[in-house]
Amino acid sequence: MFDNLYLGLMAALQPKQFLFMVAGTVIGLWVGVLPGLGGPVAMAILIPFTFTMDPLSALLMLASISVGAAFGGSITSILLNIPGEASSAATAYDGYPMAQQGKAKVAMGLSAGASMVAGIAGVLILMFVSGPVAKVAVAFGPAEYFALAILGLTVVSVAALGSTVKGLAMSAFGIAISLIGVDSILGTERYTFGYVYLLDGISFVPVMVGLFAITELIMMIVEGGTIAKSGKLEGSLWQGFWGTFKYPFTLTQSTALGAFIGVIPGLGATAANFLAYSVAMRSSKHPERFGKGTPEGVIAPEASNNSCIPTSLIPALTLGIPGGATAAILLVAVTVQGLRPGPLLFTSNPELIWGFFMGLLIGCFMATILYLVMIPWFAMITLVRIELMAPMLLIISLFGAYANERNMMDVFVAIGFGLFGYFARRHGYPLISLVIGLILGKLAEGSFHQALQISDHDYSVFLLRPLSATIFAICVALVLWPGVKKRLGKGGAEVT
């Protein structure tokens, strides 16, 4: 083991690899800031350039982009309430209120601390737990995936800010949108009305740009002034960075949740981000502070998405099953280099694998340092007048929606969802529930039908398999817990 670690460290610390990691991290931070253009998009654009590189340089550069983008995505979430990355969307729920209170630097310090710790933990899990965790992931069948999707929807609907009934309505709306396109089981067209654009369903990026960027932009214009209401910045970066460690339970819980979700193919960092926020809120002693600028509300989503990214590589590298878009692109890069993902890769190319792992570990520190260096400059944005900033954000956001697939229809979809999101948000309909419904809708339906096909249409399959039964039991417990808590007289915050 130590031989492998030493071998990997030596490989990763070569000047050439180091330069590629720096370049990848800077590119990642850069694109992470832009709404609609996330890490996977930048990786996809740059993958042709890696064909002529050596395998380790190629993998390290691509992985560094992903790590950098995860860090960068939180910058605009906190400063502007506009997530640069879908996987940083929940960070805005408490990060932005902190920025409004003039504590942008503190919030970004919290984000840096949580991201670094969780990223390192994720890489360590990737290094040392790959084998056993991959076996657990294999035990997840369609019934378990369906149960997990229901768990995600339950957690978000019960714990979302605002009314639970409105949360359920938004979840159902999100799932309804996910039904558009070709049905994954039978290949039947649904709700396409003859439009080619709708065949693949409504893309996730314009919906996110609309719901978060355009909605926030409308809110900003109506309010005017500057984002930092006091007109000055309070607190320091380091206050936030070290403040992360004052919440060890939230940090550990969210890191573990993100790492676990990363291992399961199909869920990804966005689901981890939202779920960790909801779980942190439910398990907090002060859930009423969530949504108003509590440090836990920044730590939880940032820890989960950053621990999720490395662990999503576990099924990709050990089994050849990508855990998400990032892992899928890395798999393409591995294959193009003439290598075959799987257990043999660990024995036939230890220098490459361990060099990659050590490179990821170094990348976490590097991304943190670069992020911390850039924060003071980024925080100044909160002092710029909205009259000047709003048009810039409008251009960048809608161009981001367009750039995803170079499709003008995506711009209009983003605008439509932006207007809807504005009115929905004003009347207390939680947008987070819509997003989770959209993410998990297809997974839920596909897994549901697959489970039934495997079990010869026996509906009891969901309750007879121990793992799925356990997950469903957790769903029931989550729904009943607030009532039970009240009856036991333990008080706690009201979940509205």
Added chain:
Amino acid sequence: MSTDSRARNYWREEFALIALLLIVFGGVIVFSSRLPFEAQLFPLVIGAAGILVCLIILIDQLRRRAVPAPAKVVSDDDPVANATWPRFATALLSAPVFGVVFWLFGFYVASLAAMFVMPPLMGYSNWRTMLIVGLATVGLLAVFFPYLVGVNLPHGVVGDWLLERLQSH
């Protein structure tokens, strides 16, 4: 529209939202009727559940409206109630108008229009700053998007037509 009447219209907004959701969920059920059972099952469940939840919200809203002295619907620090109508209109219309101009005339026209029309509509009057910021922003983005992100700037429907005409001559 005055801010007072806008505040009074809040309940109409909420009912419009509920109506929109009901139409969507109703449509989900109606348009699934010709699908095979497997493809129809989820839409039916989601559509029915959505309608049920919307009806619960609607009943709750109607119950609140029926109370003789309704609770104050707008708080004193509500930015919508305090915003002037040009600002409110700019907030709601800037994205749709930008979208249409972007589609018709492309990136440059839409971006320059946004940078120079939106700030005055929101009451910003420092032309010098606006000019510098506007030109710098559009210039930087025009370099950033095609050369660093790899996405070409669209010329719009009219722009493409004009370019085609110019090339044919």
